[in-house]
Amino acid sequence: MxxxxxxxxxxxxxxxxxxxxxxxxxxxxxxxxxxxxxxxxDPNPDGAAPEGPELAKMRKAMRVTQKQAAAGLGMSAASLGHLEHGRRRSTKLERRYYELLCELERKLERTLPQTAS
Structure with a gap:
């Protein structure tokens, strides 16, 4: 203390x-x-996903709302907020959240028009 x-x-x-x-x-x-x-x-020996605050930055950069991300994970936005603010730790949930954001990013890349160089 x-x-x-x-x-x-x-x-x-x-x-x-x-x-x-x-x-x-x-x-x-x-x-x-x-x-x-x-x-x-949940020691997560194979390497951790980014922690909650980093995941929140990724989500915001992708312009995904907390509510949308929470729906994709099947949880409440309040619970996701606890994870993003570091009040709750779960490496399994952080891994799922990271995978969801990566999947959303891939979908976003496919829908954006390709620019000619």
Missing amino acids: AYDERTRRYVAKRTSEGKSRREAVRCLKRYIAREVYRVLM
């Missing part, structure tokens, strides 16, 4: 909700345990 900004924000959020410092630390331990569990269950 002394060095990590993300941890400081989390504890500040919990204390602003009316929790004591001791309760906030307990919540922090649970949060860390959930993150560790996700990494243990």
Whole structure:
């Protein structure tokens, strides 16, 4: 809690909700345990897709709305927003999202008229 900004924000959020410092630390331990569990269950040894924020940049560059991307993944736009902002990590979902964006990019390239050089 002394060095990590993300941890400081989390504890500040919990204390602003009316929790004591001791309760906030307990919540922090649970949060860390959930993150560790996700990494243990999905280590993704074959290399990761770009993370959420990079995927959001790709999506915006392609002029695809968050709602459209979420529909393509079969999830809510809010859940996709959590992934894009780094509040949720799932290497499998990030891989699916990356593949969806690559597929959309290929479709876009096929529909654009070819320019003569």
